Amino acid sequence: MADAVDTYEEIKESGGDLEPRAVLSLMECLHSERDLSLMLQLLEELHDQGYWIEGCRRVISFCVRKKHLSTAVHLLKQLKDKFCDDELAAVVLFDEVCSCTVSLP
Known part of the structure; x- marks a missing residue:
């Protein structure tokens, strides 16, 4: 895990970007309390709406x-703002996010 984070930091320092799937994979590997800031930083790397939604769900x-x-709550508000014009999409997305968080141990 430390190698993956180091590689990510090297890529960012050199001005490169990660593929969205690599960002999501890296997010999945983060588990400690101090990883929240890195997860939020990774979320900012996701510019495609579909990947951002998946990353946001993982961070939530x-x-x-x-x-x-x-x-x-802040991230849920961001999700709401992204879907303020599409109530059905917002309801489906919030149901998915809530079902993922309810099933957590």
């Missing part, structure tokens, strides 16, 4: 597991 799940509820 992490926040709920680690009891970073203010960050989870």
Whole structure:
């Protein structure tokens, strides 16, 4: 895991970007309390809406597991803002996010 984070930092320092799937994979590997800031940084790397939504869902799940509820609420508000014009999409997305967080141990 440390090697993956180091590689990510080297890529960013050289001005490169990661593929969205690599960003999501890296997010999946983060589990410690101090990883929240890195997860939020990685979320900013995702510019495609579909990947951003998936990354956001992963960060929200992490926040709920680690009891970073203010960050989870902030991200939920961002999701709401992205879908303010499409109520059906917002409902489906919030159902998915909530079902993922409810099933967490």
